[in-house]
Amino acid sequence: MTPFDVAHHSKPAATGPTLIDGFGRTVRYLRVSVTDRCDLRCVYCMAEHMVFLPKAEVLTLEELDQIASSFVGLGVKKLRLTGGEPLVRKGFMGLVESLSRHLKTGALEELTLTTNGTRLAQFAKDLVRFGVKRINVSLDTLDPVLFKSLTRGGDLAQVMAGLDAANAAGLSVKINVVALKDTNEDEIPDMISWAHGRGYDLTLIETMPLGDTGEDRTSQFLSLAKVRDTLSSFWTLTDIPLQTGGPARYVRIEETGGRLGLITPMSHTFCEACNRVRLTCTGVLHTCLGHEDEMDLRAVLRGPKGLSGLEEALRLAIAGKPEGHDFHISEGSAPTLARHMSRTGG
Ligand code: SAM
Ligand code: SF4
Numbered sequence: 001m002t003p004f005d006v007a008h009h010s011k012p013a014a015t016g017p018t019l020i021d022g023f024g025r026t027v028r029y030l031r032v033s034v035t036d037r038c039d040l041r042c043v044y045c046m047a048e049h050m051v052f053l054p055k056a057e058v059l060t061l062e063e064l065d066q067i068a069s070s071f072v073g074l075g076v077k078k079l080r081l082t083g084g085e086p087l088v089r090k091g092f093m094g095l096v097e098s099l100s101r102h103l104k105t106g107a108l109e110e111l112t113l114t115t116n117g118t119r120l121a122q123f124a125k126d127l128v129r130f131g132v133k134r135i136n137v138s139l140d141t142l143d144p145v146l147f148k149s150l151t152r153g154g155d156l157a158q159v160m161a162g163l164d165a166a167n168a169a170g171l172s173v174k175i176n177v178v179a180l181k182d183t184n185e186d187e188i189p190d191m192i193s194w195a196h197g198r199g200y201d202l203t204l205i206e207t208m209p210l211g212d213t214g215e216d217r218t219s220q221f222l223s224l225a226k227v228r229d230t231l232s233s234f235w236t237l238t239d240i241p242l243q244t245g246g247p248a249r250y251v252r253i254e255e256t257g258g259r260l261g262l263i264t265p266m267s268h269t270f271c272e273a274c275n276r277v278r279l280t281c282t283g284v285l286h287t288c289l290g291h292e293d294e295m296d297l298r299a300v301l302r303g304p305k306g307l308s309g310l311e312e313a314l315r316l317a318i319a320g321k322p323e324g325h326d327f328h329i330s331e332g333s334a335p336t337l338a339r340h341m342s343r344t345g346g
Contacts, residue, residue, distance in 0.1 A: 018075035019314060021287070021321035028078060029246075029276035030071045034064060034092060035084040036281050040116055041152035042140075044178055044207050047214045048152055059283045061095045063301055067279060070310045072102045077109040080136075084281065087119035096130045103131040114138065114176070118154065120162025124169040134172040136203075137163065141184045142194060150183065167198070174201040174261075181222040188227060189234075196258025203248060203261030208289075224262045231260075246276060265289070271324035277317075285314075287321035 019027040037052050059067070068079055079099060086092055102108035113127070114136040127135065139159055141147050147156040166173055175195045179188065188204065195202040204227060207220050228251075231237060236254040248261040271288075278286045283298025295317040300309045 019071075019318040021318050023321070023323055025273070025275060025321070026075065027071075027275055027277055027318055027321075028076055029080070030068060030076045030078070031080045031082055031276065031278045032064060032068055033083050033279065033281045034061075034081055034086045034095065035089040037088055038083060038085040038116070039088050039118055040085070040154045042138075042178075043150055043152065043215050044180065044213060044220055047212060053282060057298075058281045059298055059301075061089075061091050061098075063283065063298065064095060064279075064281075065098050066301065066307055067283065067297055067310065068099060069102065070307075070314060072107050074311065074314060078112070079108060079110070080112050080114060082114040085116050085118070086113050087115055087123055093123060093126050093130070096127065096132065100130040110134070112136070115162075116151075116154075117159040117162040117166075119158075121158070121165040124162070124165040124171060128169045128171060132171065134174065135166065136174045136176050137166070138176040138178075139191075140178050140180065141187055142191060143187065146184065146187075150180075163198075172200075173198075174203060176203050176205060178205045178207060179222040179224060179227055180207065180220050183220070185222055185227075189231065192231075192253065192258070192260060193256060196253065196256035199258075201259045201261065203263060205263040206265060208265055224264045228262065243273060246274070274321075277321070285317050287317055288324075291322045293320060293322055 021027065035058065038046065041048055041050065072079070079102075081092075081096070083089070096111070096113075099108070099111055103111055111130075111132055112134050113132065115138070117137040117139065120135075120137070137159070139147075140150055142156070144156040147154055147159075163173065175191070177184070177188070177191055179185065184191070192202050204224055206222070206224055228237065231253070235256070237251040237260070238254060240250040240252055240259065242250045246263075247265050248263045251260050251262070252258070253260055274288075278289065279297070280286065283296060283301065285295045285297050287293055287295075295313060297310065297313060300313045301307065303309065
């Protein structure tokens with residue numbers, strides 16, 4: 001594949017200070033997966049015996065900085081660092097510190113991360129020092145036994161200690177919960193009460209068919225329309241007109257006073273307002289989570305033009321951003337997309 005093997009439907013790349021795609025959407029939000037590695041093995045995300053990428057294929061921290069900074073130079077206002085587990089990457093806090101220069105200049109409005117929380121106790125204070133204000137922590141259950149089985153070996157106490165450290169450091173927290181049929185389904189109301197009681201937002205996510213995990217997708221899938229119906233039978237849910245350019249819809253639960261997000265990529269379309277793109281830890285830019293469209297930015301950076309070829313490549317990739325996604329889960333089917341979420345970045 002050459003660096004410029006983007007979608008055949010690419011339109012001429014726009015010029016100007018911002019990145020605008022062929023459907024008039026301005027790209028403001030970049031998610032960067034800084035590693036495919038993780039200290040957990042969540043059943044819906046990874047196979048039990050994952051084969052991780054050779055280090056040479058993964059972008060160096062300097063390359064990650066160069067690509068993210070180019071995006072900021074072209075109008076991206078929000079950067080989310082993810083993985084794999086971002087906090088397991090050696091030198092990760094150096095990247096956060098380096099990227100925080102864009103917060104100081106005002107070019108970047110938000111620098112944030114999505115983490116499983118296991119190492120937050122160690123890093124929460126530094127995150128705040130480098131300008132991070134809010135983080136997403138993924139946590140699917142408050143039951144230590146279920147946590148251990150869902151993550152294939154994780155220790156819930158570590159995450160709880162991480163959350164305490166985040167509170168003490170003054171970080172705002174949003175809890176991400178993947179809704180799993182017959183697994184954490186009955187616990188969802190308790191998790192919402194717990195999160196709202198601690199002042200956290202909570203977002204429920206439907207499973208997406210990304211990568212082979214060795215688990216049956218159809219048996220895991222739980223429709224959030226069904227969850228919403230259940231919650232509505234004992235709580236008052238009021239829609240909030242909060243638009244983030246992503247797949248989440250928000251409601252306020254009057255009884256808890258907290259906010260609940262619902263991410264339903266499988267059952268609703270959210271593409272018309274999509275303002276985001278994703279960079280994998282190997283430097284592949286995906287302009288849509290649900291398509292195989294990609295551009296190899298590592299090849300650009302490590303090629304003859306180096307850093308000077310990056311802006312042209314970014315514009316070309318954005319010009320080819322697809323109009324919408326085409327996920328589906330059908331019984332016994334292979335994952336719609338072969339890549340794992342841990343490589344693409346959730
Ligand atoms: N390790 C970090 C964490 O767990 O927060 C960051 C990376 S993880 C891939 C990002 C998010 O993707 C998590 O909230 C996780 O629950 C979600 N995720 C992973 N695989 C998924 C899948 N197949 N469907 C829906 N969400 C998924
Ligand atoms: Fe690791 Fe996050 Fe995937 Fe769980 S969801 S295996 S914590 S990358």
